[in-house]
Amino acid sequence: xxxxxxxxxxxxxxxxxxxxxxxxxxxxxxxxxxxxxxxxxxxxxxxxxxxxxxxxxxxxxxxxxxxxxxxxxxxxxxxxxxxxxxxxxxxxxxxx
Numbered sequence: 614x615x616x617x618x619x620x621x622x623x624x625x626x627x628x629x630x631x632x633x634x635x636x637x638x639x640x641x642x643x644x645x646x647x648x649x650x651x652x653x654x655x656x657x658x659x660x661x662x663x664x665x666x667x668x669x670x671x672x673x674x675x676x677x678x679x680x681x682x683x684x685x686x687x688x689x690x691x692x693x694x695x696x697x698x699x700x701x702x703x704x705x706x707x708x709x
Contacts, residue, residue, distance in 0.1 A: 619657065619660070622657050623661055628658070628661075631647065631658075632661055632662065632665075635662065635665075635666075636665055653685050655682060656682060656685035656686055656688075656689055656691075657689070659671065659682075659686065659691070660686075660689050660691060663691065663694055676699045679697050679698075680697070680699070682697070683695060683697040
């Protein structure tokens with residue numbers, strides 16, 4: 614069931630377009646700004662990006678959002694690819 618849902622999500626035209634724009638890497642500093650993605654859309658989008666990108670930095674507006682995304686990434690089987698930092702300090706960055 615999870616695989617069927619992921620396949621449907623990845624086949625959406627708007628989703629394919631966004632992934633293609635990111636894969637072009639013609640943007641300054643390889644940064645692309647998008648409107649907030651709601652619900653689990655963030656995690657599903659990150660799962661697709663991980664296939665073609667070795668490192669992705671995602672900033673969240675709150676600790677709650679960081680923790681929610683971490684749980685979703687665990688459910689999608691991406692816990693080994695995820696480092697969640699809820700306080701941006703030198704010590705927390707070195708531990709990760």
